[in-house]
Amino acid sequence: MSGLSGATAIVGVAETRLGKVPELGCMQMCVQAAHEAAAEAGIKMSDIDAVLTVDSMAEPFRMHSVVLSEYLGIRPRYSMTNSLGGATHCAMVSHAAAALHAGLCDTVLIATSDKLVTGLTKDQAIAALAENAGHAQYERPYGPMIPAMYALAANRYMHQYGVTPEQMAEVAVVHRRHAGMHPNAQEKTPITREDVLASKPVAMPLRVLDCSLVSDGGGAIIMTRADRARDLKQTPVFLLGVGERHLNEFVHQAPDLTTCGAKDSGEQAFRMAGLAPKDMDVAMLYDCFTITVLLLLEDLGFCPRGEAGAFVESGAIALGGALPVNTHGGLLSHGHPGRPGGVFHIIEAVRQLRGQCDARQVQDAARAFVHGNGGILSTHCSLILGRD
Amino acid sequence: MAETLSLPAPTPTGDSKEYWSAANDGRLILRACRTCGKPMFYPRGHCPACGSGDLEWREASGEGVVHACTIVHRAPDQAFRARAPYVIALVDLKEGPRMMANITDCPPEEVRIGMPVTVWFEARSETIAIPQFRPAQGEKK
Numbered sequence: 001m002s003g004l005s006g007a008t009a010i011v012g013v014a015e016t017r018l019g020k021v022p023e024l025g026c027m028q029m030c031v032q033a034a035h036e037a038a039a040e041a042g043i044k045m046s047d048i049d050a051v052l053t054v055d056s057m058a059e060p061f062r063m064h065s066v067v068l069s070e071y072l073g074i075r076p077r078y079s080m081t082n083s084l085g086g087a088t089h090c091a092m093v094s095h096a097a098a099a100l101h102a103g104l105c106d107t108v109l110i111a112t113s114d115k116l117v118t119g120l121t122k123d124q125a126i127a128a129l130a131e132n133a134g135h136a137q138y139e140r141p142y143g144p145m146i147p148a149m150y151a152l153a154a155n156r157y158m159h160q161y162g163v164t165p166e167q168m169a170e171v172a173v174v175h176r177r178h179a180g181m182h183p184n185a186q187e188k189t190p191i192t193r194e195d196v197l198a199s200k201p202v203a204m205p206l207r208v209l210d211c212s213l214v215s216d217g218g219g220a221i222i223m224t225r226a227d228r229a230r231d232l233k234q235t236p237v238f239l240l241g242v243g244e245r246h247l248n249e250f251v252h253q254a255p256d257l258t259t260c261g262a263k264d265s266g267e268q269a270f271r272m273a274g275l276a277p278k279d280m281d282v283a284m285l286y287d288c289f290t291i292t293v294l295l296l297l298e299d300l301g302f303c304p305r306g307e308a309g310a311f312v313e314s315g316a317i318a319l320g321g322a323l324p325v326n327t328h329g330g331l332l333s334h335g336h337p338g339r340p341g342g343v344f345h346i347i348e349a350v351r352q353l354r355g356q357c358d359a360r361q362v363q364d365a366a367r368a369f370v371h372g373n374g375g376i377l378s379t380h381c382s383l384i385l386g387r388d
Numbered sequence: 389m390a391e392t393l394s395l396p397a398p399t400p401t402g403d404s405k406e407y408w409s410a411a412n413d414g415r416l417i418l419r420a421c422r423t424c425g426k427p428m429f430y431p432r433g434h435c436p437a438c439g440s441g442d443l444e445w446r447e448a449s450g451e452g453v454v455h456a457c458t459i460v461h462r463a464p465d466q467a468f469r470a471r472a473p474y475v476i477a478l479v480d481l482k483e484g485p486r487m488m489a490n491i492t493d494c495p496p497e498e499v500r501i502g503m504p505v506t507v508w509f510e511a512r513s514e515t516i517a518i519p520q521f522r523p524a525q526g527e528k529k
């Protein structure tokens with residue numbers, strides 16, 4: 001156990017509309033989420049004295065967190081623009097908790113948005129693509145895109161453990177079914193395994209329906225210390241455990257393609273919380289591709305090595321299963337605006353623990369696991385959240 | 389729209405200029421540590437295993453084995469689209485380090501984990517050639 005466990009709480013969350021949002025500017029959308037999260041928590045914008053954020057591709061700024069604060073009309077005493085890919089939001093919750101616990105600030109706003117569908121000029125889209133496409137000297141000359149690099153991990157993983165494309169496809173099917181129960185999800189049309197296996201090849205074994213969506217959208221989170229959290233409008237969701245591990249950035253540098261930093265980050269989070277995988281009622285796992293979910297389930301200890309395919313096939317990750325995963329539909333079906341993608345996993349975990357999920361509610365959910373994965377299985381941050 | 393995209397030629401940096409210069413001469417060289425003895429990829433100014441700055445260049449055999457591979461159908465730009473579908477692989481070099489390359493001179497679907505491969509060099513500009521791999525001689529096509 002650590003002094004950080006239970007010391008801070010998430011007290012407000014909000015997400016913007018997802019999909020195509022042409023009518024809002026990118027920063028405007030971020031600020032809209034910030035105001036909604038603050039209103040939900042019952043705090044005034046002027047109470048916020050810490051701002052953590054991620055830069056956007058559609059409206060990039062040299063100091064994004066400072067511009068966001070200026071737009072909001074607040075003058076924080078703690079300001080940070082983070083850059084850990086899909087692990088960013090979990091890591092920002094971790095940084096926020098540490099800063100709150102140390103007394104560097106009292107009320108934190110985490111807010112991000114991007115507009116990958118309607119917000120990028122052709123030049124920005126090309127730049128975004130280049131940025132995401134591996135090492136400039138040792139990878140990019142070979143024509144990789146992010147799916148190809150995850151496909152390398154999938155290829156190796158399937159080779160070592162005999163996991164099948166059908167089992168991988170089931171991940172996409174479950175996510176789509178969950179999205180169908182979320183009012184704000186981008187893609188709700190049910191799909192079958194056959195649909196996934198017949199979708200266009202991107203980088204084999206990954207096909208279009210193994211890949212996450214492309215969206216406009218964003219979200220916001222408000223955090224404060226546990227003592228203050230109890231006096232606010234919402235049932236507080238406490239941060240019980242956190243852990244990070246960053247092994248490498250580039251896929252050719254990965255020591256082992258079938259295991260990643262999640263093993264370590266998860267163990268740290270469980271240790272801090274004094275809990276184990278079996279204690280989790282629901283899990284929100286970064287699902288940039290179907291393969292990512294399989295690898296994370298194993299590294300985080302939710303099923304034995306090499307058995308994630310069978311675990312998924314057994315119905316375990318669907319609502320009603322042993323460990324419902326990404327009940328909002330995840331990046332695969334709820335939405336993926338790029339850098340803000342990881343915020344929705346945290347928001348959904350909070351809503352599950354508050355009991356606000358209606359048809360997709362996991363009954364009596366008291367403990368939630370959230371994992372952010374960035375780069376090519378490169379950056380990892382795990383959170384354990386609980387009602388008490 | 390007049391797109392004149394060509395396949396990328398890397399821009400050498402201080403820690404890689406000898407590597408790219410050798411590649412342009414048709415040689416694969418590896419940076420290696422004189423303190424702990426380990427070769428590294430990619431070339432760095434200090435050894436990532438022990439931190440030593442006492443490094444040397446070593447001639448690599450150019451032999452390796454496919455560690456993982458994918459057939460890319462959706463390419464990043466027009467230049468690569470002309471090549472698709474193509475294979476991207478991680479190759480474990482005989483000397484130990486792992487690097488990325490395309491596997492050429494072979495139908496994409498025949499590339500397998502464990503396949504022995506040999507280096508060759510593809511010119512990308514007048515001064516830059518990049519290491520590529522093809523099935524080793526005697527390997528069944």
Ligand SMILES: [Zn+2]
Nearest residue numbers: 421424435438
């Ligand atoms: Zn050394």
